[in-house]
Amino acid sequence: MYDRQRDLAAENERLRLHVAEAGENAERAFALMAACDADCAEALRRGRAGSAGRVAALERELAAVRDRLHAAEHAAARLQARYEHQRGLMRELSHRLRNALTLVQAMVGQTLREPTTLSDGRATLLARIVALGQAHAVLIDERWLGTTVRRTVETALATHAGPDTAGRFAVAGPRVRLGSRQTVALSMALHELATNSAKYGSLSCEAGRVRIAWHTAREADGRRLHLAWSEHDGPPVRPPGRRGFGSRLIERTVTDTLGGTVDLRFDPAGVVCTLSAPVAPAGRG
Structure with missing residues (x-):
């Protein structure tokens, strides 16, 4: 220490x-x-x-x-979605165009086979093409999402319904929307019925009347549309000697395009046409 x-x-x-x-x-x-x-x-x-x-x-x-990177990614995703949407629209447009041309081809071929004059055949063919164009105009206005049965009926009858014929049509039924293919098929069937009626049936005389009524029902295969066209107070009806293109077109559109059934009867009191078809969601088929 x-x-x-x-x-x-x-x-x-x-x-x-x-x-x-x-x-x-x-x-x-x-x-x-x-x-x-x-x-x-x-x-x-x-x-x-x-x-x-x-x-x-x-x-x-x-x-x-x-x-900025996230914004660019979102913009790219939107552009890609828009591109895919446009591709889908082009495919759908191409499909619809092929269907329309096929129908026009069938109308031209069958109209020219009917025993009629050239002028009558031209007028019949033009009327059918106009009816097809009117149906497509409705679909374009509805963005190809289909339309209601009422608008389809009113559009198909527009050529035959004027100021002096407003009371000759009785149209009744609930609001039912159809798919695009159903709209075209029903329009063409109604056009043929109205054209035949204007030539030979109730619409060929002043006292004649036409009633179009429809309803839907739930059935085993889903919701179905039941529509009836009936003519009254017209000249006596006689069954035709042969089935014309109009009758075949009605049956073909209802069975092939609508996937339904049709019963066309030429009763003496007036033509009666009843059809039944599944209701596809609007915008489909």
Whole structure:
């Protein structure tokens, strides 16, 4: 213990002598060291503050870049969806065009086979093409999503219904929407019925009347449309000697296109046509 205390005392004495010898130079050195330490501390503080600011600025810039990237991704997704939608529309338009041309081809071929004059055949063919065009005009107006039975009936009868014939048609039925193919098929069937009636049936005389009524029912195979066309107060009806294209067109559109059944009767009191077909959701089929 004694030796340790003696060594410490000797060391302190040597330090005192060194400080005494340094004098003012030691005090100046200590002051410069203290100032240097303070400057270093301040520089360190500012450096940290500056680094934090730069980091925050970089984070903000990164967030802005990320937002722009997300916006670009969303825009690209919308463009892709629009492109796919347009491709779908083009495929659907091509499909509908082929169907329309097939129907026109059949109408031309069958009309020319009927034993009639050239002028009568031209008028019949033109009327059928006009009816087809009117049905497509309705679908275009409805964005190809189909339309109601009432609008289909009214459009098909527009050629035969004028100011003086408004009371000759009785149209009754609930609101039922049809698919696009159903709209065209029903329009063509009604056009043939109205044309035949204007030539030989109730619409060929002033007292004649036509009633079109429909309803729907839930059946084993789903919801079905039942529509009846009946003529009254016209000239006596006699069954034709042969089935014309109009009758075949009605049966073909109802059975093949509508997937339903049709019963066309030439009763003496007036033509009666009843049809039944499944109701497809609007915009489909």
